[in-house]
Amino acid sequence: MESVYQRSKALSAASTSFCPGCMHSTAVKLICEVSEELGIQDDLVIMAPIGCAVYLGVFVQFDSFGAPHGRPAATGTGFKRSNPDVPLILYQGDGDCASIGIAETLHAANRGEGFTVIMINNQVYGMTGGQAAPTTLPGQKTTTSQYGKITEDMGDVIKLAEIIASFNAPKYVTRQSLHTPKNILAAKKAIKKALEIQINEGGYSYVELMSSCPTNWKMDPKDTPKYMEEVVLKEFPVGDLKG
Amino acid sequence: MSEKVVKKGNEALCEAALRAGCRFFAGYPITPQTTATEYLSWRMKEVGGVFVQAESELAAINMIAGSAHAGCRSMTATSGPGLSLMTETLSVMAGTRLPTVIVDIQRAGAGIGGIQGAQGDFYMVTKTLGHGGLQGLVYAPDTIQESVDIIYEAWDIAEKYRTPVFIMTDGTMGQMMEAVEIPDFKDAPDLSDQPYVAGKRKDGRAKRLITDSPWFGSKGNANDNMEYFYAEYEKMYESWEENEVRYEEYMIDEAEYLIIAWGTSARVAKTSVKHLRNQGIKVGLLRPITLAPFPKKQIAAIDKNKIKAVLTVEMTIPSQFHHEVTRYLDKDIKVDTYRRGGGNMVLDEEIEEAVKKLM
Ligand SMILES: Cc1ncc(C[n+]2csc(CCOP(=O)(O)OP(=O)(O)O)c2C)c(N)n1
Numbered sequence: 001m002e003s004v005y006q007r008s009k010a011l012s013a014a015s016t017s018f019c020p021g022c023m024h025s026t027a028v029k030l031i032c033e034v035s036e037e038l039g040i041q042d043d044l045v046i047m048a049p050i051g052c053a054v055y056l057g058v059f060v061q062f063d064s065f066g067a068p069h070g071r072p073a074a075t076g077t078g079f080k081r082s083n084p085d086v087p088l089i090l091y092q093g094d095g096d097c098a099s100i101g102i103a104e105t106l107h108a109a110n111r112g113e114g115f116t117v118i119m120i121n122n123q124v125y126g127m128t129g130g131q132a133a134p135t136t137l138p139g140q141k142t143t144t145s146q147y148g149k150i151t152e153d154m155g156d157v158i159k160l161a162e163i164i165a166s167f168n169a170p171k172y173v174t175r176q177s178l179h180t181p182k183n184i185l186a187a188k189k190a191i192k193k194a195l196e197i198q199i200n201e202g203g204y205s206y207v208e209l210m211s212s213c214p215t216n217w218k219m220d221p222k223d224t225p226k227y228m229e230e231v232v233l234k235e236f237p238v239g240d241l242k243g
Numbered sequence: 244m245s246e247k248v249v250k251k252g253n254e255a256l257c258e259a260a261l262r263a264g265c266r267f268f269a270g271y272p273i274t275p276q277t278t279a280t281e282y283l284s285w286r287m288k289e290v291g292g293v294f295v296q297a298e299s300e301l302a303a304i305n306m307i308a309g310s311a312h313a314g315c316r317s318m319t320a321t322s323g324p325g326l327s328l329m330t331e332t333l334s335v336m337a338g339t340r341l342p343t344v345i346v347d348i349q350r351a352g353a354g355i356g357g358i359q360g361a362q363g364d365f366y367m368v369t370k371t372l373g374h375g376g377l378q379g380l381v382y383a384p385d386t387i388q389e390s391v392d393i394i395y396e397a398w399d400i401a402e403k404y405r406t407p408v409f410i411m412t413d414g415t416m417g418q419m420m421e422a423v424e425i426p427d428f429k430d431a432p433d434l435s436d437q438p439y440v441a442g443k444r445k446d447g448r449a450k451r452l453i454t455d456s457p458w459f460g461s462k463g464n465a466n467d468n469m470e471y472f473y474a475e476y477e478k479m480y481e482s483w484e485e486n487e488v489r490y491e492e493y494m495i496d497e498a499e500y501l502i503i504a505w506g507t508s509a510r511v512a513k514t515s516v517k518h519l520r521n522q523g524i525k526v527g528l529l530r531p532i533t534l535a536p537f538p539k540k541q542i543a544a545i546d547k548n549k550i551k552a553v554l555t556v557e558m559t560i561p562s563q564f565h566h567e568v569t570r571y572l573d574k575d576i577k578v579d580t581y582r583r584g585g586g587n588m589v590l591d592e593e594i595e596e597a598v599k600k601l602m
Binding site: 043048057058061064065066067068073074076077078079081082083086088103107 | 266293295297298301302303305306307309310311312313314317332335339439441443447450451452454
């Protein structure tokens with residue numbers, strides 16, 4: 001029988017520690033599949049973040065290391081500059097990338113460091129139980145914005161992809177989403193393109209993936225795609241911003 | 244071939260780092276470290292290494308961690324406020340067991356303080372690296388030559404124990420010029436087989452899962468693994484006390500009085516010892532070269548039947564080093580301290596007066 005689909009060999013046998021319905025799992029799976037398609041699963045190194053994906057290195061078959069919360073772009077800079085031939089992904093949450101680590105994120109992008117950032121934008125701090133992030137939507141309820149996020153108080157939404165796309169150095173900046181099969185395919189293409197650029201030409205690429213957090217959104221997973229389509233993507237439109 | 248040159252302390256130290264095989268430096272300018280960053284900004288490129296002017300010390304310390312994960316000999320240098328910013332990653336490095344070199348060119352005071360040399364980072368660097376209670380090896384040279392010799396060995400030691408190594412100098416030592424012998428270039432070892440190095444998988448080796456905390460092991464759960472491994476680290480720290488303690492005894496023959504001091508304070512105290520000896524006063528100097536491990540046994544072994552009194556000297560107020568010395572010193576030995584704060588230098592004549600007061 002012809003095999004049309006199989007579990008990526010770059011995924012470990014271990015199941016992930018993500019909550020049911022969380023789109024982190026989808027993102028990890030896509031990275032694994034792309035690494036296989038590019039034939040780089042033995043070369044690729046992935047940086048695990050401080051966040052829900054802290055155990056990322058357990059789920060995948062790549063070498064992995066981490067950084068303190070927010071610092072992957074600095075740690076990744078040191079790694080990639082010392083080892084330019086090794087493909088490197090920085091897998092980061094929106095809190096990691098756009099809040100505590102925004103300085104490192106932006107400076108690395110502006111220097112055009114030769115790695116790929118995959119940013120999982122679930123609009124909350126997932127791991128610590130759903131506090132507001134710089135990506136939390138105006139009016140959105142979180143454990144630290146219990147009556148809804150007031151932008152005058154917590155600041156408006158930070159659209160990191162748009163900021164990074166304003167720099168000269170980045171080769172490819174895109175925002176994709178993981179809420180429908182069509183979007184997932186587009187996200188996979190984006191991840192592949194980012195890695196191809198990294199490997200073939202060198203340079204910085206940033207792929208933001210709109211994602212869900214049913215646990216902390218306190219939403220049934222099956223309702224999350226509709227909410228994302230109707231509410232979240234209005235604030236965070238998908239598409240290529242650069243390259 | 245080694246060469247004899249006259250160089251500023253910071254520059255000699257950096258040149259020796261390159262000779263030792265360091266090929267990655269990240270730093271953020273801060274007085275009195277700036278000349279180190281400036282020197283390496285051009286010199287690192289000449290030797291084919293990577294220099295990054297980081298956006299902050301937070302970034303700098305994480306960059307050198309990343310470089311170490313690539314198997315490269317990496318270092319940073321900073322001072323006071325910059326060191327405070329680095330502490331989270333110092334704890335991460337101690338937990339990951341990552342060999343890197345950090346040079347602390349001390350300046351005065353807490354907060355922004357002052358830019359003159361001082362010794363106020365003693366507790367911060369020697370007691371624990373950041374949060375969590377893990378440690379690194381800490382060296383404190385008192386001459387530019389010694390700082391050159393120590394940094395030339397620093398990565399060998401860091402890699403042997405898989406630990407961050409600190410070199411503590413200060414603004415005075417960093418800025419002064421001295422004739423030094425700079426050693427020849429040596430090659431860094433291939434570290435790709437080290438468990439903390441990612442990438443370059445050869446011969447189908449298994450993936451490496453590198454974490455800052457030893458969650459994984461044979462003990463069933465993360466807490467028990469961490470407990471087990473930290474106890475193992477403790478054994479390593481204890482072994483340093485046996486095997487890695489370094490100190491200098493200066494003019495201690497028949498000494499009746501002993502000065503105990505480190506770094507620049509010890510350097511100044513050497514002048515005092517010479518003066519006092521010329522006056523017929525039998526005084527010597529004990530100078531810890533390693534601050535961690537601390538020469539506890541050597542201090543505890545100071546014989547109350549021979550030494551009538553001890554004077555500690557340091558460039559910081561409140562006292563730090565003084566308390567560390569008195570922890571181990573025989574309680575029957577009279578002890579006093581002479582110190583200056585605020586970035587003021589200790590003075591040889593004031594050290595001499597302080598010794599005489601003990602007589
Ligand atoms: C310096 C520091 N501050 C705070 C934390 C606690 N912390 C761990 S994960 C996290 C938030 C992670 O959120 P995000 O980056 O959005 O990733 P997610 O968990 O949603 O995937 C926080 C605040 C930490 N580990 N370190």
